Amino acid sequence: MTLKVRVIAPDKTVWDSEADEIILPSTTGQIGILSGHAPLLTALDTGVMRVRPDKNWVAIALMGGFAEVENNEVTILVNGAERSDSIDIEKARTAYTKAQERFNQVQNSENRQEKIQATQALKRARARFQAAGGMVQV
Numbered sequence: 744m745t746l747k748v749r750v751i752a753p754d755k756t757v758w759d760s761e762a763d764e765i766i767l768p769s770t771t772g773q774i775g776i777l778s779g780h781a782p783l784l785t786a787l788d789t790g791v792m793r794v795r796p797d798k799n800w801v802a803i804a805l806m807g808g809f810a811e812v813e814n815n816e817v818t819i820l821v822n823g824a825e826r827s828d829s830i831d832i833e834k835a836r837t838a839y840t841k842a843q844e845r846f847n848q849v850q851n852s853e854n855r856q857e858k859i860q861a862t863q864a865l866k867r868a869r870a871r872f873q874a875a876g877g878m879v880q881v
Contacts, residue, residue: 746762746763746780747761747816748762749816749818750792750803750821751819751820751821753822757803758801762794763778763797764794765793765794765795766792766794767785767805768788768792768805769785769788770787779815780815782814783810783811783813784810784812785809785810787805787807787809789805789806789863790805790873791805791874792805792819802826802874802876803874805821805824806822806824806870808821808822809821825871825874830871832875835868835877839865839869839871839872842869845861846865848861
């Protein structure tokens, strides 16, 4: 059996196909989903989703949202998403480096809003870079 997987962003459907397995970036850690999975509703963090339609994995950068699993159907509603094959790795690397620099600059700031924005920008840039195949130092 396979899973019917849909990844829906506000502006487009990023994935609508069957898959053997998926790995989701939930807010409590990564969750693996196979056919026959128990019903589940979970919040998603900004991160990389991996989907395996055949022997090869496909990475999709998710910008937070929700996932519902029921009867071998996985519906993923997100604020934004990009498939790895549509991300330019060099642009993603540059954006990640800039976001990291900005994050480091605001750490001593007393402006809480500025820190939150820099953290979110870094998470988005990291997800895009990792989905494109980039390696991130922790």
